[in-house]
Amino acid sequence: MSDTPSSTPSTSSAPSSSELAQWLADEAAVLARLEAGPGPGLAAPAQLAGKTGLEVMQAMIDGQLPYAEIARTLDFTIVEVAPGRAVFQGTPLQRHLNPLGSVHGGWFATLLDSALGCAIHTLMPPGRGYTTAELGVNMVRAIHPAKVSRVRAIGTVIHCGRQLATAEARLVGPDGTLYAHATTTCLVFDLPAAR
Numbered sequence: 001m002s003d004t005p006s007s008t009p010s011t012s013s014a015p016s017s018s019e020l021a022q023w024l025a026d027e028a029a030v031l032a033r034l035e036a037g038p039g040p041g042l043a044a045p046a047q048l049a050g051k052t053g054l055e056v057m058q059a060m061i062d063g064q065l066p067y068a069e070i071a072r073t074l075d076f077t078i079v080e081v082a083p084g085r086a087v088f089q090g091t092p093l094q095r096h097l098n099p100l101g102s103v104h105g106g107w108f109a110t111l112l113d114s115a116l117g118c119a120i121h122t123l124m125p126p127g128r129g130y131t132t133a134e135l136g137v138n139m140v141r142a143i144h145p146a147k148v149s150r151v152r153a154i155g156t157v158i159h160c161g162r163q164l165a166t167a168e169a170r171l172v173g174p175d176g177t178l179y180a181h182a183t184t185t186c187l188v189f190d191l192p193a194a195r
């Protein structure tokens with residue numbers, strides 16, 4: 001999987017089409033697990049108790065915990081988690097267009113915020129939570145659904161402290177084209193005790 005996108009589209013279609021095939025296979029495998037699981041919704045506090053953030057994220061991607069409803073609303077899914085890293089894959093569709101005819105900036109931002117926040121979530125010990133306090137997004141190329149069938153938001157943690165965590169993410173196509181990049185600052189805190 002290519003992780004080092006450039007700002008210009010690839011001139012060779014072969015690597016791009018094999019990468020897209022891999023992306024579609026990854027997505028199908030995750031969606032099959034999600035469909036066999038509890039579906040979209042919220043996990044009960046008891047299901048999260050004692051688990052690290054990585055364990056929670058892994059259980060979600062394995063279809064053992066509910067996944068976030070917004071993923072269904074905006075046509076994206078998580079495809080990979082690892083310590084300090086989260087990858088979301090989105091399908092740009094006509095229903096995501098702004099009045100100008102390109103994908104709405106909020107769709108870019110939602111995928112990037114998801115990848116950034118979940119990358120930080122993977123580093124949370126049991127009992128610690130986080131929330132996005134700041135999100136900065138640069139959109140450097142428009143997305144047109146007729147030309148781009150999938151994009152990935154790849155988030156990686158830069159710093160994870162006791163109070164602050166920061167991360168960066170890139171929104172790329174299977175040919176390595178860069179569509180947007182983002183950074184976040186998240187607040188880290190103790191989760192309230194389950195009642």
Ligand SMILES: CC(C)(COP(=O)(O)OP(=O)(O)OC[C@H]1O[C@@H](n2cnc3c(N)ncnc32)[C@H](O)[C@@H]1OP(=O)(O)O)[C@@H](O)C(=O)NCCC(=O)NCCSC(=O)Cc1ccccc1
Nearest residue numbers: 007098099100102103104105106108139140141142143179
């Ligand atoms: C165009 C620009 C802003 C600046 O380009 P640069 O950074 O200087 O880059 P570069 O020169 O490398 O060219 C790159 C590509 O751009 C094309 N291009 C360049 N200049 C122009 C131009 N003047 N006009 C048209 N196209 C231009 C150029 O042909 C090339 O394509 P190509 O390689 O030929 O195929 C680019 O960064 C961009 O599109 N960002 C994404 C913005 C975006 O999608 N935002 C979200 C949606 S907005 C939203 O939703 C808000 C809303 C909500 C509700 C209601 C209403 C609105």
